[in-house]
Amino acid sequence: MSAPHIVTIRELSKVYRQGEINVVALNNISLDIAQGEFLTLMGPSGSGKSTLLHIIAGIDRPTKGVCRVQDIDLTKLDESGLADWRNQNVGFVFQTFNLIPVLTAFENIELPLLLTRLSAKRRREQVNTALELVGLAERQKHLPRQLSGGQEQRVAIARALVTDPKLIVADEPTGNLDSNSAQEVLGILQMLSRQIGKTVIMVTHDPKAAAFGSRSIHLEKGELTN
Amino acid sequence: MALPLRYSFRNVLIRWRSTFATVLGIALVVFVFVLLQSLAAGIEKSSGNTGDPRNILIVRKGSTAESASLISRGNLREIQYFEEIARNERGEPVISADVLVLVNLPRSDGSGEANVLLRGISARGVELRPQVRLVEGRWFTPGKREIVVSSRLAKRFANFGTGQSFKTGTATLTVVGWLDGGGSAFDSECWMDADECRSIFERDLYSSFLVRPASEAAGVKLLERIEADRRFKLKAEKEVEYYRRQTMTAAPIKWLGGFLAIMMSVGAVFAAMNTMYASIGARTREIGTLRVLGFRRRSVVLALLIEGALLALIGGVAGCAVAYLWNGYTTATMGFETFSEIVFEFTVTPRLMAEGLVFAVLVGLLGSFLPSVRASRLPVIAALKSV
Amino acid sequence: MTTVGFIARNALRNKRRFILSVSSVAVSLFLLVTLQVALRELTNPINDEGSTLRIIVRNKVSLAQPLPARQLPTIERIPGVAAVTPFSYYGGLYKGDEKFTSFAQFAVDPVRSFDLLSDAKVAPEQLKAWAADRTSAIVGRKTAERYGLKIGDRMQFTGQIYPCDLEFKVAGVYEGTADDRNVFFHQKYLDESLGDPGTVGTWWVKASSVEEATLITDRINKAFANTSAEVRAETERAFQLGFVSMWANIKILIGGISMVVVFALLLVTVSTMSMAIRERFRELAVLKAIGFRRRDLFAFILAESFGLATLGALLGAGGAWLLYGSIDMQQLSNGMFLMFEVTPQMLALAFSIAAVLGLLSAAAPMLGVARTSVVQGLKTLD
Numbered sequence: 001m002s003a004p005h006i007v008t009i010r011e012l013s014k015v016y017r018q019g020e021i022n023v024v025a026l027n028n029i030s031l032d033i034a035q036g037e038f039l040t041l042m043g044p045s046g047s048g049k050s051t052l053l054h055i056i057a058g059i060d061r062p063t064k065g066v067c068r069v070q071d072i073d074l075t076k077l078d079e080s081g082l083a084d085w086r087n088q089n090v091g092f093v094f095q096t097f098n099l100i101p102v103l104t105a106f107e108n109i110e111l112p113l114l115l116t117r118l119s120a121k122r123r124r125e126q127v128n129t130a131l132e133l134v135g136l137a138e139r140q141k142h143l144p145r146q147l148s149g150g151q152e153q154r155v156a157i158a159r160a161l162v163t164d165p166k167l168i169v170a171d172e173p174t175g176n177l178d179s180n181s182a183q184e185v186l187g188i189l190q191m192l193s194r195q196i197g198k199t200v201i202m203v204t205h206d207p208k209a210a211a212f213g214s215r216s217i218h219l220e221k222g223e224l225t226n
Numbered sequence: 227m228a229l230p231l232r233y234s235f236r237n238v239l240i241r242w243r244s245t246f247a248t249v250l251g252i253a254l255v256v257f258v259f260v261l262l263q264s265l266a267a268g269i270e271k272s273s274g275n276t277g278d279p280r281n282i283l284i285v286r287k288g289s290t291a292e293s294a295s296l297i298s299r300g301n302l303r304e305i306q307y308f309e310e311i312a313r314n315e316r317g318e319p320v321i322s323a324d325v326l327v328l329v330n331l332p333r334s335d336g337s338g339e340a341n342v343l344l345r346g347i348s349a350r351g352v353e354l355r356p357q358v359r360l361v362e363g364r365w366f367t368p369g370k371r372e373i374v375v376s377s378r379l380a381k382r383f384a385n386f387g388t389g390q391s392f393k394t395g396t397a398t399l400t401v402v403g404w405l406d407g408g409g410s411a412f413d414s415e416c417w418m419d420a421d422e423c424r425s426i427f428e429r430d431l432y433s434s435f436l437v438r439p440a441s442e443a444a445g446v447k448l449l450e451r452i453e454a455d456r457r458f459k460l461k462a463e464k465e466v467e468y469y470r471r472q473t474m475t476a477a478p479i480k481w482l483g484g485f486l487a488i489m490m491s492v493g494a495v496f497a498a499m500n501t502m503y504a505s506i507g508a509r510t511r512e513i514g515t516l517r518v519l520g521f522r523r524r525s526v527v528l529a530l531l532i533e534g535a536l537l538a539l540i541g542g543v544a545g546c547a548v549a550y551l552w553n554g555y556t557t558a559t560m561g562f563e564t565f566s567e568i569v570f571e572f573t574v575t576p577r578l579m580a581e582g583l584v585f586a587v588l589v590g591l592l593g594s595f596l597p598s599v600r601a602s603r604l605p606v607i608a609a610l611k612s613v
Numbered sequence: 614m615t616t617v618g619f620i621a622r623n624a625l626r627n628k629r630r631f632i633l634s635v636s637s638v639a640v641s642l643f644l645l646v647t648l649q650v651a652l653r654e655l656t657n658p659i660n661d662e663g664s665t666l667r668i669i670v671r672n673k674v675s676l677a678q679p680l681p682a683r684q685l686p687t688i689e690r691i692p693g694v695a696a697v698t699p700f701s702y703y704g705g706l707y708k709g710d711e712k713f714t715s716f717a718q719f720a721v722d723p724v725r726s727f728d729l730l731s732d733a734k735v736a737p738e739q740l741k742a743w744a745a746d747r748t749s750a751i752v753g754r755k756t757a758e759r760y761g762l763k764i765g766d767r768m769q770f771t772g773q774i775y776p777c778d779l780e781f782k783v784a785g786v787y788e789g790t791a792d793d794r795n796v797f798f799h800q801k802y803l804d805e806s807l808g809d810p811g812t813v814g815t816w817w818v819k820a821s822s823v824e825e826a827t828l829i830t831d832r833i834n835k836a837f838a839n840t841s842a843e844v845r846a847e848t849e850r851a852f853q854l855g856f857v858s859m860w861a862n863i864k865i866l867i868g869g870i871s872m873v874v875v876f877a878l879l880l881v882t883v884s885t886m887s888m889a890i891r892e893r894f895r896e897l898a899v900l901k902a903i904g905f906r907r908r909d910l911f912a913f914i915l916a917e918s919f920g921l922a923t924l925g926a927l928l929g930a931g932g933a934w935l936l937y938g939s940i941d942m943q944q945l946s947n948g949m950f951l952m953f954e955v956t957p958q959m960l961a962l963a964f965s966i967a968a969v970l971g972l973l974s975a976a977a978p979m980l981g982v983a984r985t986s987v988v989q990g991l992k993t994l995d
Contacts (some may be wrong), residue, residue, distance in 0.1 A: 059605075083518060098512070103232075111519055247880045288771050338855065394674050395842075499633055
């Protein structure tokens with residue numbers, strides 16, 4: 001039984017100018033990602049894996065080709081359309097956590113919900129659910145600087161989850177963590193895919209991290225290898 | 227949807243060390259603005275507060291100030307029997323023929339001399355001006371070389387204590403009392419008997435007549451009558467109107483205050499801009515994250531503008547607060563209308579403070595505009611990648 | 614790449630901040646200089662070469678009190694007096710001016726007064742014409758130009774101080790004095806219009822020599838002591854300074870504001886320039902690692918902050934100097950300001966403030982550089 005494809009990519013290319021040179025970040029990539037997969041994108045630095053991730057997450061646009069997520073052609077959306085789409089459909093986890101320093105853990109997680117029409121009561125419920133999921137309920141009033149790296153990343157995952165998106169996208173999520181925290185975080189991501197049915201796409205260069213995923217693809221110089 | 231207010235608010239607080247100087251700078255600009263305008267407000271308040279609404283002041287047509295006006299005794303003889311003028315219980319017309327004389331006297335601190343306005347008034351002069359009260363000593367006796375000085379002037383000039391005397395020209399005047407003008411232009415005057423004044427200073431002519439009309443309607447008639455009679459060459463208007471129009475001294479100060487504020491605020495805007503660029507520059511990744519989460523550019527711009535405005539507002543509040551410390555402080559300067567020393571108070575009105583705050587907020591908004599827009603324009607990826 | 618080039622490139626790296634920092638220094642110094650110029654203009658008496666010889670005699674009561682005309686012969690006879698003329702400020706409103714007239718009109722004795730206005734240049738036949746026609750006047754070149762007046766034109770004034778309106782015929786134009794705006798007419802004409810009250814405003818006296826001047830003021834004061842019109846004779850300069858002391862409060866105010874401006878300026882610019890340099894800590898650490906010594910880094914920092922401040926001073930103070938040198942302030946201010954020039958002292962003040970600024974804003978970063986080790990510096994990410 002094959003789950004429906006949540007992401008369909010056909011002949012995707014990304015070229016950008018750096019000074020005087022044209023840099024080919026992605027070259028004619030075609031790829032299908034099934035719902036519920038935990039996909040890892042691997043490759044050396046400059047291989048285009050982050051670029052691919054950004055395009056799937058609606059943060060960047062390809063120069064050529066198609067990227068459809070849940071049957072929506074991202075290339076046809078305008079700036080505000082993409083913003084709204086991201087808010088509802090993607091949760092992003094960064095290597096550098098990217099929590100807002102002046103907001104508490106709770107407030108950080110609540111941020112994406114502020115763009116919806118939910119009442120304060122409903123928002124609180126959903127934030128609490130997310131906090132429970134990552135096991136940080138008792139730290140909700142702490143500011144990021146009062147949390148360890150691993151805890152920060154967990155808050156970031158909760159934030160990524162709070163609008164209940166189908167897609168979780170993570171760019172080297174364990175790059176700034178010690179091995180214990182890294183394990184914790186990867187475990188949560190795995191749980192999200194296996195038990196809750198989220199589609200997780202993770203960029204990593206660490207094979208041990210990649211082992212947590214259900215499938216790996218390799219990129220080199222903008223092209224899929226293997 | 228907008229970013230929560232507390233985001234902007236907390237960002238202002240958290241960066242206080244680096245923004246401190248700018249906040250202080252804005253505070254200083256607002257302080258200077260409010261202070262100068264309160265100077266002008268004080269002058270205007272004292273002149274706006276002068277006079278009894280029933281009275282009519284008569285001066286020579288074409289004279290800009292009472293002290294420069296010259297009216298003949300012949301005019302007095304005619305006018306005082308006009309039926310439009312009220313009579314008191316004794317049947318005397320309620321009119322005061324005044325002589326204004328400028329006298330150069332030494333200051334009490336030895337810092338030089340200044341002109342003091344002396345007003346020789348007739349018997350009715352005091353009752354025509356109910357806002358002026360005696361606060362020490364007694365009124366002068368007609369026919370004697372006695373003078374009642376303003377209590378505010380008393381502190382500033384030598385020999386103005388009750389019982390003391392000073393020499394001017396050939397005469398020696400004895401101070402017999404202090405008057406309080408009730409926060410009006412009379413706080414800058416000294417009163418004595420008109421006839422004595424005329425004889426000492428060899429004045430044949432009067433400066434002005436102050437008249438109490440028998441009724442409101444009589445007052446209107448009186449104004450028309452004097453205006454119409456070409457022989458007189460006099461100008462009559464309500465006393466309160468005349469004083470309200472004496473804006474020559476306040477006007478340049480207001481102008482100076484406005485000019486300075488604008489110039490200083492240009493510097494303040496630059497400072498705010500610099501501060502915001504630095505503060506926002508350190509947060510590009512944060513801003514990129516907000517965009518990733520779905521917040522629109524304009525929400526980001528708004529939140530940053532609010533930050534800038536809040537910052538400036540703090541400075542504005544501080545500036546107003548310090549300016550308010552000066553409220554009520556008495557000072558003096560040479561008035562341009564009378565060329566004599568006028569005493570008044572710094573008057574920091576709520577309206578002025580509001581203007582100061584608005585001003586500060588505008589500076590903050592102007593200063594944060596470009597940095598905010600620039601921050602929001604960054605492509606999301608660039609924001610995420612920056613260190 | 615030279616050292617200077619390196620420093621310049623560093624400073625210009627963030628063009629926006631560079632422009633902002635220089636601009637705020639420039640604006641504040643411009644304002645400071647402008648305040649000083651205005652203050653000087655308003656409070657400094659106009660200096661004429663002849664003024665050291667001139668004496669003003671006024672009624673001891675106040676300037677507003679007139680003097681009896683009969684005092685003239687007494688003053689003439691006082692030893693050391695070279696010339697005397699009545700000098701009454703008429704202060705009328707010129708027809709066409711709305712609220713105030715920015716040039717003064719004085720009633721004088723035409724023949725005598727010309728001794729006193731020694732620097733004025735007038736064509737002799739114009740002088741004669743003036744003396745001959747009682748209702749005529751000579752006009753300063755600046756006023757003549759401003760209103761387009763020619764010989765033979767008529768000027769009408771409304772009396773604001775004296776109860777008489779006067780009309781003069783322009784008999785001549787003078788120039789070459791420090792204040793070429795005034796109008797001089799016949800005291801006799803004023804007397805007639807007032808019905809011969811027998812008074813003058815003040816006496817204008819010329820001493821035969823500078824040494825005599827102060828002696829003469831004493832003699833004049835004594836001559837009229839205990840008369841019905843006691844006088845105060847003082848040198849022209851002392852008289853003008855006395856006027857100025859009545860403005861005491863305004864001077865303090867403007868002085869105070871200047872200080873506030875300077876302080877605000879220091880504060881803001883110091884902090885922004887420090888911020889700029891602090892950001893480059895890592896780089897400075899790298900330079901240290903490469904082998905530059907601490908004092909080289911100090912030099913870089915100082916050079917940059919001094920450079921910024923000096924550039925701001927050039928633009929602000931220098932700009933003010935250029936601007937006020939090239940515009941006709943008299944025209945713009947409707948005659949209120951005469952010269953409006955930036956003196957060398959003001960420029961020096963502005964540049965010294967800029968220097969202090971440069972020093973202060975380099976202080977914190979230099980301290981930081983001194984205290985931080987290379988390793989710490991390299992670790993600084995943001």
